[in-house]
Amino acid sequence: MINKKKNTKKDDTSNSTVIKVMLLGFLGGNMIYAVIAFLTGDMQYIPEVLLKTGTCLIIHIILLLGVTALEIFENRNWRIKNRVGTDLGSEYKTLKCSAFYYMIYICTFLFTLMLIAFLYLWYRDERETLIESYQNGGLTTGIVYMIFMYLVSIYCFFRYTCQKVFYTEHFIYHVSFFKKETVTWSQIQTIKYCYKKKKQKFVFTTYDHKTITLRSDILYDGWADFEEYVLDMADIYEIAIN
Known part of the structure; x- marks a missing residue:
């Protein structure tokens, strides 16, 4: 936990x-x-x-x-x-290396x-x-x-x-050199949290079995804020955290 x-x-x-x-x-x-x-x-x-x-x-x-x-x-x-579809005044946050x-x-x-x-x-x-x-x-x-x-x-x-992650109260957008991944919080079915030797990892799984993996050893800058944000979104959208 x-x-x-x-x-x-x-x-x-x-x-x-x-x-x-x-x-x-x-x-x-x-x-x-x-x-x-x-x-x-x-x-x-x-x-x-x-x-x-x-x-x-x-x-x-x-x-x-x-x-x-x-x-x-x-x-x-x-x-x-992403201005359309988000609450007025909603700002995104950034997660990077x-x-x-x-x-x-x-x-x-x-x-x-x-x-x-x-x-x-x-x-x-x-x-x-x-x-x-x-x-x-x-x-x-x-x-x-x-x-x-x-x-x-x-x-x-x-x-x-x-690699960077942009996230708001509606979705997560993960971009790297080779691919871009977007998932809304409402699409996430489960969140798997792994902790090993001071390295954390979140694995987001959607209802259609799509996964997004984010690791603290790569995306260190802003990780603590993101970790807290994930907990808040899990409460709001009633997402199970394993």
Whole structure:
């Protein structure tokens, strides 16, 4: 059984937060490099490193702003399409992944900056040595790490960050990269609640045997509010919770 409780903790992550963290990382990283360059007497490379890392930063920010614009457009369309049939003034709530998975993108971004800066300086000072090292497999480890981090980022995107749940007092709308699922509370026959090692899971089963599964380890941000909301809707619509 699950007990009703009021949630006072809010874990909200947005693309603007990610951009701010990347900006701080960009500024902090370049300041550290500038100090090291000053101490070692390599001040002439600071503008070039700043230009390269700044270019990568701008590209990532543009991509994140594009994602933000798409999310705003999606949310606006969601409100318009579902205005009819809902009570006047009814608002939907959102359930999404934990901020942890956004940090993976930031780590990948920072590792990319570091690798580009390192290779650029090496290529500028010792071009032949860099080419020879590449041909002899000396860069294999770094390339493997880079590929691994990008694969992890891609996995996290499809598995976690592209999944969202919009819910109101009338229905649940679950969207991911591959599918979209919608079910009204009145269509739900049973709700199965599973709890294992601090991981919760709701399985909603409709009268026509359609199921929607939502997991707290994926949709962490807003889960406590959603859990309480499900209990309230189960009371209103007299849905059995197992």
